[in-house]
Amino acid sequence: MKAIYQLKYYLEKRGFYVSSRLADRLGMRAKSVRLFFIYVSFATLGVGFAIYLTLAFLLKLKDLVNTKRTSVFDL
Template sequence: MTFVIRLKYFFEKYGFHVSSRLADKLGMRANSVRLFFIYISFVTAGLWFGVYLTLAFWIRLKDLVRAKRSSVFDL
């Protein structure tokens, strides 16, 4: 359990330091920079989920249009 706590402390110390340094360079608050990264991660994940749903719908539609027919009389 102490390894997990040390790992968490390491990421908090050096991970948040990146966003605070970036905020200092941009003249913003570090909290706003962190929220920006959180929002961007949700947007990009949602974008690819939307692409996945679109492709799944497209493949399903293709299968419905191009159904296999066993004979000419099934038209």
Template sequence: MKFFYNILYYFQKRGFEVCRRIAERFGIRARIVRTSFIYLTFATLGFGFALYLFLAFWLKIKDLLYTKRTSVFDL
């Protein structure tokens, strides 16, 4: 049972980062974004999940390219 909770905790911590960032961008709750991805996935037979993976990949690449530096000496 502990193994299941460890997996659940990992996905809650890492997997919902996309929903949280989208929610912050639009000024809505992350729960609403998560629920919409779930409904979209069931309604379109997997398109919502594919969209979620695409956004996760895109946000990861964006974070790697646009890092915030505090000063000039961080280069």
């Protein structure tokens, strides 16, 4: 049981926060969004997981592009 909680903690801490950010934008709980992705991935044989990874990649790109630099020399 302890290993499951450690895995859960690791995935929540190191994840891309796709579910959390999407839930904030939609005004929902993150748990509901995660369950939706799980159900969709089972129903569509992995397409939901591919959508999740695509969203994670796009959010990471958005964060890299929109980083605010304090000066010109922070490149």
